[in-house]
Amino acid sequence: MIRAAYPLVLVAAASAPARAEPALCPTAPSTLAFDLGSYHGSAWITDADGRAAFAGGTRFDCPASTGLHAWQSCNFSVCDLPDGDYGLRFSRMKPPAEIAFTLSGGKLRLAPTELAVQAGNYGIDATGSRVAVTFDLRGYDLPWSLEAWPPPAFHGTDTGHRGQAEGTIVTLSLYPATPYAVRFGDRPGAVVTAGFDGALHVAPLAGSPPGHPLRLQDNRLILRTAQLTIAPLSADTTWHIADTSPAPGPRTLVFAASSSIRVSDDQHATSETLTLDDECHPTLSGAGPSGFTVTAPLGCSH
Secondary structure, three states: OOOOOOOOOOOOOOOOOOOOOOEEEOOOOOOEEEEOOOOOOEEEEEEOOOOEOOOOOOEEEOOOOOOOOOOOOOEEEEEOOOOEEEEEEOOOOOOOOOEEEEEEOOEEEEOOOOOOEEEOOOEEEOOOOOEEEEEEOOOOOOEEEEOOOOOOOEEOOEOOOOOEEEOOEEEEEEOOOOOEEEEEEOEEEEEEEEOOOOOEEEEOOOOOOOOOOEEEEOOEEEEOEEEEEEEEOOOOOEEEEOOOOOEEOOEEEEEEOOEEEEEEEOOOOEEEEEEEOOOOOEEEEOOOOOOEEEEOOOOOOO
């Protein structure tokens, strides 16, 4: 009897495909998507404890300027996020409230919140909860910014179309229940938080020197300022402050209380730090003898 010989076939068990790492990605069907409307700040995806939800970039920066069309929104998606509990924040600091959501079976469940609404099985719409926050800069024309917003910095009332300006007043559209650290010059000076009704609260940043540059009046943030005249010891020395244009001779500018800013001597390639305390008293500090004089009024003007 002749038996057919069959070759021995070894079948390798197919290895399970590696799970993709969560990442920010283009919006697509069945992908977790966030719509922030005409917001110009940043957003962070966190786990239930407020930490980064995954390795890599968990921060999304909205465009620093308006789009070509008024209807264009700031939106982004997250691919391959595993089931679990998460949060969406608009500041690094712990907020009084946040957008808490759960993924179960890959589908979204949004916890009740005034900050956002759920859009289908995969969408979070946070376009309608922002409030108007008004800053009266009182002639300040140097750099300032919100730390939870991407660069570039504002310059006085010039926000690059990210806010509305009228006279000395700038109005920004910010999320309520979100602590925003406001920076004037080179260091954060205060934390501003708006309620859902638009009522404002301002406080010093934890760990910063006493005081801060803002006062609250009629639900408007008013910058406390002083007008200082800075002059190089040599009249022909070219110098500049922050990213302003270099020029020789004295210059009179408006500065914020409880702030610091760099003063640079372009001719000698040196720099000093101009600091104003909470009462707007200025001091210059650097590695060597000062190359400038400062003439200041007694205290803040506002």
